[in-house]
Amino acid sequence: MKCPFCGHAETQVVETRLSEDSGFVRRRRRCSACDKRFTTYERPEVSFPMVVKKDGRRIEYDPAKLRASLALALRKRPVSTEQVDAATERIEEKLLNLAAREVPTHQLGELVMRELKKLDKVAYVRFASVYRSFEDIDDFKTLVDEVR
Missing domain, CATH: 1.10.246 (Serum Albumin; Chain A, Domain 1)
Known part of the structure; x- marks a missing residue:
């Protein structure tokens, strides 16, 4: 995951949580270059016919x-x-x-x-x-x- 602050390509996942309704995963990440933290949300991409x-x-x-x-x-x-x-x-x-x-x-x-x-x-x-x-x-x- 690319850091939104400095653009560095390597980040570490610090914390992972499931949402209340389990529709997505919330991750706290830390950039290994600038040491800033940010949150990402992951949800499955579903493609109906x-x-x-x-x-x-x-x-x-x-x-x-x-x-x-x-x-x-x-x-x-x-x-x-x-x-x-x-x-x-x-x-x-x-x-x-x-x-x-x-x-x-x-x-x-x-x-x-x-x-x-x-x-x-x-x-x-x-x-x-x-x-x-x-x-x-x-x-x-x-x-x-x-x-x-």
Whole structure:
């Protein structure tokens, strides 16, 4: 690590601490040339796959869109924010574990449906009815029968 004061390339780690939420590591460092101390923060760089839309466009994964989709399906349902946060984390973990550069929207949609099915059956049916673009009432009835 380069010293921000004198630019010397060699520094020593004096102290290391994990953050409260373990999202990053805080390190106190000392420059071996000028003897000044400074703090660095290290956090992992996470790269989500690109999302491939049905029309072939590629867009960046947006966690806000995922959260908004879940919130819309779960609107006025008895599901806590903590449960939604946990579901979001599980979906994102599965995306990262795929280790793919791209993920089609249908695969992302299936991950969301799996989580919604565990959280709330009504939210699952809401999301699935829009996601699967039901054409008639029989498609909807089949889904409801599947949930029962």
